[in-house]
Amino acid sequence: MVRVSIPLVGFLLLCCLASVTRAETLLKYKDPKQPLNVRIRDLLSRMTLAEKIGQMVQLDRVAATPEIMRDYSATPQDWIQMVNGFQNGSLSSRLGIPMIYGIDAVHGHNNVYKATVFPHNVGLGATRDPHLVKRIGSATALEVRATGINYVFAPCIAVCRDPRWGRCYESYSEDPTIVRKMTEIIPGLQGDAPKKGVPYIGGRDKVAACAKHFVGDGGTVKGIDENNTVIDYHGLLSIHMPGYYHSIIKGVSTIMVSYSSWNGRKMHANHDLVTKFLKDTLNFRGFVISDWEGVDRITSPARSNYTYSVLKGISAGIDMLMLPYNHTEFIDIVTSLVKSKAIPISRINDAVRRILKVKFILGLFENPLADQTFLDQLGSQAHRDLAREAVRKSLVLLKNGENADSPVLPLPKNTSRILVAGTHANNLGYQCGGWTLTWQGLRGNNNSEGTTILSGISTAVDPSTEIIYSESPNADFVKANNFSYAIVVVGEPPYAEMAGDNLNLTIPEPGLSTITNVCGSVKCVVVIVSGRPLVIEPYLSRIDALVAAWLPGTEGQGVADVIFGDYGFTGKLPRTWFKTVDQLPMNVGDDHYDPLFPFGFGLTTEPAKSS
Ligand SMILES: *[C@@H]1O[C@H](CO)[C@@H](O)[C@H](O)[C@H]1NC(C)=O
Ligand SMILES: *[C@@H]1O[C@H](CO)[C@@H](O)[C@H](O)[C@H]1NC(C)=O
Ligand SMILES: *[C@@H]1O[C@H](CO)[C@@H](O)[C@H](O)[C@H]1NC(C)=O
Ligand SMILES: *[C@@H]1O[C@H](CO)[C@@H](O)[C@H](O)[C@H]1NC(C)=O
Ligand SMILES: *[C@@H]1O[C@H](CO)[C@@H](O)[C@H](O)[C@H]1NC(C)=O
Ligand SMILES: *[C@@H]1O[C@H](CO)[C@@H](O)[C@H](O)[C@H]1NC(C)=O
Ligand SMILES: *[C@@H]1O[C@H](CO)[C@@H](O)[C@H](O)[C@H]1NC(C)=O
Ligand SMILES: *[C@@H]1O[C@H](CO)[C@@H](O)[C@H](O)[C@H]1NC(C)=O
Numbered sequence: 366m367v368r369v370s371i372p373l374v375g376f377l378l379l380c381c382l383a384s385v386t387r388a389e390t391l392l393k394y395k396d397p398k399q400p401l402n403v404r405i406r407d408l409l410s411r412m413t414l415a416e417k418i419g420q421m422v423q424l425d426r427v428a429a430t431p432e433i434m435r436d437y438s439a440t441p442q443d444w445i446q447m448v449n450g451f452q453n454g455s456l457s458s459r460l461g462i463p464m465i466y467g468i469d470a471v472h473g474h475n476n477v478y479k480a481t482v483f484p485h486n487v488g489l490g491a492t493r494d495p496h497l498v499k500r501i502g503s504a505t506a507l508e509v510r511a512t513g514i515n516y517v518f519a520p521c522i523a524v525c526r527d528p529r530w531g532r533c534y535e536s537y538s539e540d541p542t543i544v545r546k547m548t549e550i551i552p553g554l555q556g557d558a559p560k561k562g563v564p565y566i567g568g569r570d571k572v573a574a575c576a577k578h579f580v581g582d583g584g585t586v587k588g589i590d591e592n593n594t595v596i597d598y599h600g601l602l603s604i605h606m607p608g609y610y611h612s613i614i615k616g617v618s619t620i621m622v623s624y625s626s627w628n629g630r631k632m633h634a635n636h637d638l639v640t641k642f643l644k645d646t647l648n649f650r651g652f653v654i655s656d657w658e659g660v661d662r663i664t665s666p667a668r669s670n671y672t673y674s675v676l677k678g679i680s681a682g683i684d685m686l687m688l689p690y691n692h693t694e695f696i697d698i699v700t701s702l703v704k705s706k707a708i709p710i711s712r713i714n715d716a717v718r719r720i721l722k723v724k725f726i727l728g729l730f731e732n733p734l735a736d737q738t739f740l741d742q743l744g745s746q747a748h749r750d751l752a753r754e755a756v757r758k759s760l761v762l763l764k765n766g767e768n769a770d771s772p773v774l775p776l777p778k779n780t781s782r783i784l785v786a787g788t789h790a791n792n793l794g795y796q797c798g799g800w801t802l803t804w805q806g807l808r809g810n811n812n813s814e815g816t817t818i819l820s821g822i823s824t825a826v827d828p829s830t831e832i833i834y835s836e837s838p839n840a841d842f843v844k845a846n847n848f849s850y851a852i853v854v855v856g857e858p859p860y861a862e863m864a865g866d867n868l869n870l871t872i873p874e875p876g877l878s879t880i881t882n883v884c885g886s887v888k889c890v891v892v893i894v895s896g897r898p899l900v901i902e903p904y905l906s907r908i909d910a911l912v913a914a915w916l917p918g919t920e921g922q923g924v925a926d927v928i929f930g931d932y933g934f935t936g937k938l939p940r941t942w943f944k945t946v947d948q949l950p951m952n953v954g955d956d957h958y959d960p961l962f963p964f965g966f967g968l969t970t971e972p973a974k975s976s
Contacts, residue, residue, distance in 0.1 A: 417717045418699045423687045444512035445735045463733040467516035474508040479814045481748040488759035488915030490537035490939030495549035502553020506572045507742040513735025516573040522608035523583035527950040530588030531865025534896030538939040539952045548611045558616030564651040565616035576612040578623030581605045590863035591624035618651040618723045633659045640682035652684040652719035684716035756923025762934040762968040764911040773910040775930025775973045779827035784851035785834045789894040791819040798916035799861030806859025815919025825925035837875040843886040851883045856894035898942040930973025937967040
């Protein structure tokens with residue numbers, strides 16, 4: 366389910382190259398000096414119905430070239446060659462309309478080996494730093510361009526209202542105000558829009574962004590992925606909509622529709638919200654894209670009447686459909702729906718106009734092919750430093766000794782012997798979470814380049830400090846070794862989408878027994894690596910210091926930077942930390958609010974004096 370897509374290309378190869386070349390100077394749409402609207406109108410007037418419908422299709426790349434995804438070590442040059450191969454096909458079609466190529470770069474360019482992996486959005490929400498997030502957007506755009514790609518299916522501006530949802534870590538916060546502020550990633554990805562509310566992409570070092578998933582994806586019942594969001598219109602507008610309003614103001618060029626339903630109606634079929642509200646009221650001028658197979662799932666079971674689904678989806682206002690399987694069937698169906706006037710041609714023209722607009726502002730007609738310009742941006746030191754800064758700022762200190770007079774953190778770097786324990790201490794895959802090289806993420810250190818939390822600790826301490834690493838030590842071992850202190854790093858395994866839905870939110874074994882075995886026997890700092898708050902209250906009294914590290918990504922050194930006092934703790938909870946799961950959903954502002962740690966909580970420390 367890696368959503369990487371290419372538009373349908375070259376299904377009508379009608380004319381020879383020579384005549385295209387000769388006619389080129391005459392074609393207005395190819396002339397960058399013409400105003401945008403003139404170019405769009407000119408091109409649209411030349412297109413056949415089949416060519417128009419072809420523009421509305423994105424094929425899943427997996428269908429085209431599975432091998433590059435299977436090979437984790439594909440180089441940026443391999444990616445560029447693949448993208449250019451697709452683009453060559455588009456350019457050789459009758460009108461030479463270039464394709465737009467999208468990828469799920471949701472925490473850095475996460476599908477690509479050796480890319481910088483930034484903290485997932487929940488951690489960025491803890492930083493409360495929109496400018497940092499904007500810089501991450503710029504860095505991500507450069508890394509994506511390094512592989513010849515020009516479109517990202519990000520940011521996710523879901524407002525996760527229930528941490529039982531498997532996508533909660535893709536949400537910056539339960540608070541719409543924080544989510545709205547973090548739309549600053551859009552000018553990072555696309556550039557600063559000179560004109561408010563007009564789709565904008567600022568140059569070859571920028572990419573088209575995609576605000577997703579419109580709308581209410583984070584509000585489903587019990588956090589069940591793709592399920593039903595039950596809320597009144599006012600609630601929808603005040604909680605789930607502000608992020609879209611602000612994304613549009615900042616010039617977002619595309620918006621993806623949510624699989625979920627609102628009060629029982631599938632969003633992919635919701636004309637009132639997609640057309641009347643998003644396009645007509647909020648005045649969104651870019652294109653609306655379906656989620657992967659999203660239109661197929663309008664019916665339950667999916668595709669039980671595909672003609673019906675296509676009719677409902679396009680009529681709702683979806684402009685581009687992500688089609689994993691059968692585009693010929695889709696084109697036949699849309700053609701007959703247009704011929705029978707079930708879909709007016711004006712709807713098709715509206716969709717194609719929006720798609721062409723984004724392709725023009727991306728500069729694709731002038732620069733369709735990727736080159737090597739940004740090759741050295743992938744995983745660059747500057748980006749790794751930025752990710753490390755983001756990790757530092759994302760850490761939330763939940764407990765630091767019994768009271769303010771007896772702080773445990775920062776830890777001394779120079780001591781005799783320390784214990785590092787836990788499943789997540791030396792595991793890059795765990796630390797990066799889902800959407801890292803594979804859809805569900807990795808479970809080990811073999812596929813990503815980066816620094817684990819353990820190796821960050823090793824680098825931070827004095828060379829004379831002895832580090833003993835044991836993934837799940839028993840209590841006798843801990844007692845026998847006279848450790849000065851222990852750092853226990855535990856949490857959730859990686860997951861994505863519905864595979865992460867979880868009704869109990871407990872730390873899986875051997876995480877809990879590691880806490881129990883270590884804490885109590887020695888002074889212990891527990892670092893939780895997770896996409897969301899987890900059940901911790903029963904263990905809290907034996908834990909000396911507790912840190913929420915979220916899903917920090919490849920730069921684990923950022924954790925050590927703060928634990929050892931090179932920097933202070935500054936992060937604030939982007940979510941309410943519940944006591945028990947039966948309290949859920951529970952969000953800041955609720956009447957029955959009784960959290961373990963409230964939204965916004967976060968102890969601070971001063972950087973240690975030069976150690
Ligand atoms: C694309 O086409 C050009 C010119 O026809 C050719 O030189 C180039 O090698 C092709 N690139 C790829 C990746 O197929
Ligand atoms: C929500 O989930 C329930 C339980 O899995 C399922 O029966 C129902 O069809 C889902 N509703 C929607 C709108 O997807
Ligand atoms: C499928 O949907 C189309 C369009 O709404 C409708 O005309 C057709 O009767 C439906 N087919 C079945 C088998 O229900
Ligand atoms: C695609 O759809 C066409 C038309 O409905 C059908 O003939 C063909 O078998 C389908 N192909 C696949 C691979 O499903
Ligand atoms: C660390 O402690 C050891 C033993 O107490 C001492 O010899 C050493 O100088 C210390 N190192 C630093 C950098 O303070
Ligand atoms: C990475 O390690 C995991 C677990 O040891 C293994 O299952 C997987 O095949 C490895 N992947 C590669 C590409 O070596
Ligand atoms: C335990 O370590 C401390 C220093 O951290 C030292 O003073 C003490 O002698 C050690 N005890 C044993 C039994 O090794
Ligand atoms: C919690 O839920 C997850 C996901 O459904 C499941 O895999 C796990 O076994 C559950 N854990 C407990 C302790 O029930």
